[in-house]
Amino acid sequence: MDLACPGAAWPDYRGGSLLNLMQTLSGELGGPDLGHAPLRGDALDGIGRHRHVCLLLIDGLGAAQLRRLGPDSRLRAGLRDEISSVFPPTTAAAVTTVLTGRAPAEHGLIGWHQLHGDEIVAPLPLYVRHPAGSANAPQALADSLFRAPPLFERFIRPAALLLPDFIADSPCSRFHAGAAERVAYHGLDDGFGQLQARLRSTTPGFHYLYLPQLDTLMHERGPDSAQARRLLAAIDAAFAALLETAAACDAAVVAIADHGFVAAPASQWLDVDADAELYGLLARPLSGETRLAYCHARPGCAGRFVELARERLDHACWAVPSAELLAAGVFGPGTAHPELARRCGDVALIAKPGWNLRDTLPGEKTLRLAGVHAGVHPDEQAIPLIACRPVPMA
Structure with a gap:
């Protein structure tokens, strides 16, 4: 992609991304043709012939994290390929x-915070960041925000989503599960245990297990922390036990991530609102992510904002007109969501390695994280594709 961000990693939507994986998986499980290129390689070929197919999404387990934290893990032993996420590589877009x-271009969810109507909302937890005092409730936001139809309910075999108890019945989960079964679990052991129990059924099924625990910990403690290493070891032990059950139940197991991670040094957080002249050119607060800020300029001020941002913030970020991101196709192929261009704003500030961008509204605590994602560092974009099949009996 021809964008002036040296060293940046972008998704490979021509056959090497999360989007292409879902195109191939849908075909294997009798779902719709989504109109995208299939996944390159044979990692998923014939997977639909198994009685059970499991898709584990380990939030935040990028390819770099798997190499560094679990070099001898059972997860890494099952690695078939490293693929790209989507843009931006963040949960709202990728999951x-x-x-x-x-693709994010089609479903329209492009950041932890994004413009929706005249409000800046968080599309997963469904709250309004700006303006303060909005009367919009989570269900009302969900009803107006989500538009891409759920996929799993359209597979020809019964599908179930195993989700942490604190999100299993959220408006976001209810919409994106559709008619598929939602199953709440309470902690790692219960999640893996319920999945193993389901594999013992003689009825073919598709089972999606979402694991957000590692992502939460790496935000708090950092992607290379001892705590992250220990948690990954616990996930890996549960994964190894799952494979034993899967081998006896004709179950194929695929494990992926939604994005990777990079560390967020405390000394490299840039408060965009500290520059009164620059921030004053904006019509509303920043949206997006700390590694990717969408900036909506006041009428007639976009050019001056780009000029000042490049002059004053060049050490920390690239200031890219949002129209260039859209023209480059970074959000993926397909028919663009009608609000995509508006949600991207006039200018995107893309953080350089090590840097994060923020503003702080009245009533908010200053955001501090030890690990982050959603930018263009290769460690944020590359994710593992792990696939394990039962060995046929001799």
Whole structure:
């Protein structure tokens, strides 16, 4: 992609991304043709012939994290390929691609915070960041925000989504599960245990297990922390036990991530709102992510904002007109969501390695994280494709 961001990693939507994986998986399981290129390689070929197919999404387990934290893990032993996520490589965009089979350009969810109507909302937890005092409730936001139809309900075999108890019945989960079964679990052991129990059924099924625990920990403690290493070891032990059950139940197991991670040094957080002249050119607060900020300029001020941002913030980020991102296709192929261009704003500030961008509204605590994602560092974009099949009996 021809964008002036040296060293940047972008998704490979021509056959090497999460979007392409979902295109191939849908075909294997009798789902719709989503109109995208299939996944290159044979990692998923014939997977639909197995009685059970499991898709584990380990939030935040990028390819770099798997190499560094679990070099001798059972997960890494099952690695078939490293593929790219989507843009931006963040849960709102990538998990929605998994659940719908649609690119971020199509489903329209492009950040932790994004413009929706005249409000800046968080599309997963469904709250309004700006303006303060909005009367919009989570269900009302869900009803107006989500539009890409759920994918799993359209597979020819029964599908179930195993989700942490604190999100299993959220408006976001209810919409994106559609008619598929939602199953709440309570902690790692229960999640894996319920999945193993389901594999013992003689009825073919598709089982999606979403694991957000590692992502949460790496945000708090950092992607290379001892705590992250220990948690991955616990996930890996549960994964190894799952494979034993899978081998006896004709179950194929695929494990992926939604994005990777990079560390967020405390000394490299840039407060965009500290520059009164620059921030004053914006019509509303920043949206997007700390590694990718969408900037909506006041009428007639976009050019001056780009000029000042490049002059004053060049050490920390690239200031890219949002029209260039859209023209380059970074959000993926397909028919663009009608609000995509508006949600991207006039300018995107893309953080350079090590840097994060923020503003702080009245009533908010200053955001501090030890690990982050959603930018263009290769460690944010590359994710593992792990696939394990039962060995046929001799």
